Amino acid sequence: MRYADDVATPPASTREAILGRAVELASTQGLEGLTIGRLAGEMKLSKSGLFRHFGSKQELQLATVEAASATFKREVIDPVADEPPGKSRLEALCFGYLDYLERRVFPGGCFWAAVTVEFDGRPGPVRDAIRDAQSGWLAMLGQHARLAGVDDPEQLVFEVHALAQEANWAFQLFEDERAIVWARKGIERCLRDLPSAPRGEFADAVPS
Amino acid sequence: MRYADDVATPPASTREAILGRAVELASTQGLEGLTIGRLAGEMKLSKSGLFRHFGSKQELQLATVEAASATFKREVIDPVADEPPGKSRLEALCFGYLDYLERRVFPGGCFWAAVTVEFDGRPGPVRDAIRDAQSGWLAMLGQHARLAGVDDPEQLVFEVHALAQEANWAFQLFEDERAIVWARKGIERCLRDLPSAPRGEFADAVPS
DNA sequence: CCTACCGATCGGTAGG
DNA sequence: CCTACCGATCGGTAGG
Numbered sequence: 418m419r420y421a422d423d424v425a426t427p428p429a430s431t432r433e434a435i436l437g438r439a440v441e442l443a444s445t446q447g448l449e450g451l452t453i454g455r456l457a458g459e460m461k462l463s464k465s466g467l468f469r470h471f472g473s474k475q476e477l478q479l480a481t482v483e484a485a486s487a488t489f490k491r492e493v494i495d496p497v498a499d500e501p502p503g504k505s506r507l508e509a510l511c512f513g514y515l516d517y518l519e520r521r522v523f524p525g526g527c528f529w530a531a532v533t534v535e536f537d538g539r540p541g542p543v544r545d546a547i548r549d550a551q552s553g554w555l556a557m558l559g560q561h562a563r564l565a566g567v568d569d570p571e572q573l574v575f576e577v578h579a580l581a582q583e584a585n586w587a588f589q590l591f592e593d594e595r596a597i598v599w600a601r602k603g604i605e606r607c608l609r610d611l612p613s614a615p616r617g618e619f620a621d622a623v624p625s
Numbered sequence: 626m627r628y629a630d631d632v633a634t635p636p637a638s639t640r641e642a643i644l645g646r647a648v649e650l651a652s653t654q655g656l657e658g659l660t661i662g663r664l665a666g667e668m669k670l671s672k673s674g675l676f677r678h679f680g681s682k683q684e685l686q687l688a689t690v691e692a693a694s695a696t697f698k699r700e701v702i703d704p705v706a707d708e709p710p711g712k713s714r715l716e717a718l719c720f721g722y723l724d725y726l727e728r729r730v731f732p733g734g735c736f737w738a739a740v741t742v743e744f745d746g747r748p749g750p751v752r753d754a755i756r757d758a759q760s761g762w763l764a765m766l767g768q769h770a771r772l773a774g775v776d777d778p779e780q781l782v783f784e785v786h787a788l789a790q791e792a793n794w795a796f797q798l799f800e801d802e803r804a805i806v807w808a809r810k811g812i813e814r815c816l817r818d819l820p821s822a823p824r825g826e827f828a829d830a831v832p833s
Numbered sequence: 834c835c836t837a838c839c840g841a842t843c844g845g846t847a848g849g
Numbered sequence: 850c851c852t853a854c855c856g857a858t859c860g861g862t863a864g865g
Contacts, residue, residue, distance in 0.1 A: 431850095445746045447655070447743065450657065452843070452844085453843080453844065453845090455842095462850080463852075464844090464845090465845085465846080465847095465850085465852085465853095466851065468844080468845070469850080473845080474843095474844060474845090524746075525746045526746075530742060533794065534742045534743075534794070534797075535742075535743070537734070537797040538653045538732075538733045538734075538797065547798075548798060551798065552799075571803075571807065572807055572810060572811070575788075575795070575804070575807040575808070576807075576811050579787040579788050579790070579791030579808075579811070580784065580787050582787070582791060583786060583787030583790060583791075586742070586790065587783070589742075589746065590741050590745045590755075590756060590759065591756065591760075595779075596783070599779065599780055599783040599784075600783070600787075602780060603780070603784050639834095660860085661860065661861085662858065662859070662860090663858095670835095671835055671836075672860090673836085673837095673861085673862080673863095674834050674835065677834080681860080682859095682860060682861090
């Protein structure tokens, strides 16, 4: 697997640099606690100077969600793109997620765990963007579960995703690294009895 | 099982009434988003009138956490107090938690899911109180897992708690009731192979 | 319990 | 990109 340290490039613009810090702040303070004044202060810009990059707080929140998606792709999804679709890829995605937690990619733990809970009851474009990003991640897990020939792929995705999120939850709240080990063991048990080669008529046609 | 509707009494004091609304607000807005001005407006008190019941925002947050503990005890723990310790009680606690999600006891979903994620990175007495409450809940699950003769009770508690929390997460974010069913199936599978009678030398001595 | 107020900070705007 | 400002709201206080 290849990680951020190997490929990360410095921010190509002020806007990118702002969003890098915004994602970090949102992982600890939430997307509401991410204030324009504080972000401006940290970037050594005036409030209005920063504001004009986005035009509204909501646009800043949406851009922050988009930036976090790019980070998640780079840190979790891309490094396992060479694993064969189906069981191997599913397993690699789950373990890759646990590695991303252990590497503390965001200072407040998984960005998505923080913002899904914050926005699930706040209708609007920000919640929709967060929900779409999470649907995409769950659908990716589900696609590989189906290729692996699982009887009930939705059940399996629910369970492995539950274990992965619980690892983040317990790791953050109790600062206990055993959470990662428990999650890994649980996920291994969930995947143990699956066939290891992809099956199904269109298995080869699925983009890897 | 007996639920809140059977036993709930009207608030015995202004303070209790305030805290009832505070817990509801915090389940949707978080404990930081719970503001004294808004809470006062909803209770038809002046800001300073409400403020003097607590003396500081932090004391309001601590009192809100305490009130939510009492609600959780009344809604999840007390109704299954008659189940035999060990496997039966563990199962009843897990399913009781899922029922409490389905009954929508708090408008924003499980209070604890909201505030643990909000405060895990904010050191101080509020985080400590939240952490202690969650440790107590996990310890209760662990105690009954041990009585049930589980090889690795910490692993089992991690898994059933993960499934329960995932039910809340998916139910809130996607408004999809299948999350409750998936969690119930996963928990059943986790508990399927356990012996059904309590065992161990001090099984009978455990308070029920 | 109230009115009236404090300084700080919020998102956002005017004007350059 | 900046300074200077807007009304609203924050937690909290003074005085009654």
